[in-house]
Amino acid sequence: MLFWISFLALLALVVTYAPHGGVELAGLTLFAGTGLVDAAIAAMKAIGFSPLTRSIVFGIIGGFNIASAGLTLFALMFSVLGEAPEQREARPLAEGAAAFAAAAAALIVAVSFVGGEAGALLVLQMVALGGLLLTVTSFVQTSIDTGDVADDGLDTLGGVIADHAANHAAFSAQLASLSRRGAAT
Known part of the structure; x- marks a missing residue:
């Protein structure tokens, strides 16, 4: 090239x-x-x-x-x-x-x-x-x-779901931490 x-x-x-x-x-x-x-x-x-x-x-x-x-x-x-x-x-x-x-x-x-x-x-x-x-x-x-495009699409979908679950878990943990601080004061 x-x-x-x-x-x-x-x-x-x-x-x-x-x-x-x-x-x-x-x-x-x-x-x-x-x-x-x-x-x-x-x-x-x-x-x-x-x-x-x-x-x-x-x-x-x-x-x-x-x-x-x-x-x-x-x-x-x-x-x-x-x-x-x-x-x-x-x-x-x-x-x-x-x-x-x-x-x-x-x-x-x-x-x-x-x-x-x-x-x-x-x-x-x-x-x-x-x-x-x-x-x-x-x-x-x-x-x-x-490789196969369908397999790559499934891997991408799995990655999106995993990222969403991780973000949701992090948000839930931050919310729980804030609520504990609020209850302690």
Whole structure:
């Protein structure tokens, strides 16, 4: 999962900075080549998108990719570091990440096919989507293997009943103590 988080974050940086000639950081120019986004730029030019519209489309794709990377990061943290309830929440987070990657892929597919230029960005986005779908599948397998939901529900119900009984007993003990003090004075 760390690979897909890194992959999606770098893909977001590529679509954000490569169309504008890169970004200067500590004397280095990062993402300076537009080779990965050339076909998408050509497709948008063929459609008739203005430079501002192209920037907005690339920004949306980058936003979808970074949202997907963030959700994948939280799914990883929940599945590895979380208790049982958090581990169950990891799968919907991974599904959300796949949905954001699918939205970015759909936008790239639409632009590429309408503009008549399919390139490296389309392939990379499809690879990211495929990887996230495999990740979601792995969460489905682990949720099936972890145990029965009905047994867990009974354990939770038993815990609620035990907590309620303990709170009631503590309240009764405090009330008895107060009544004894009141009778003594």
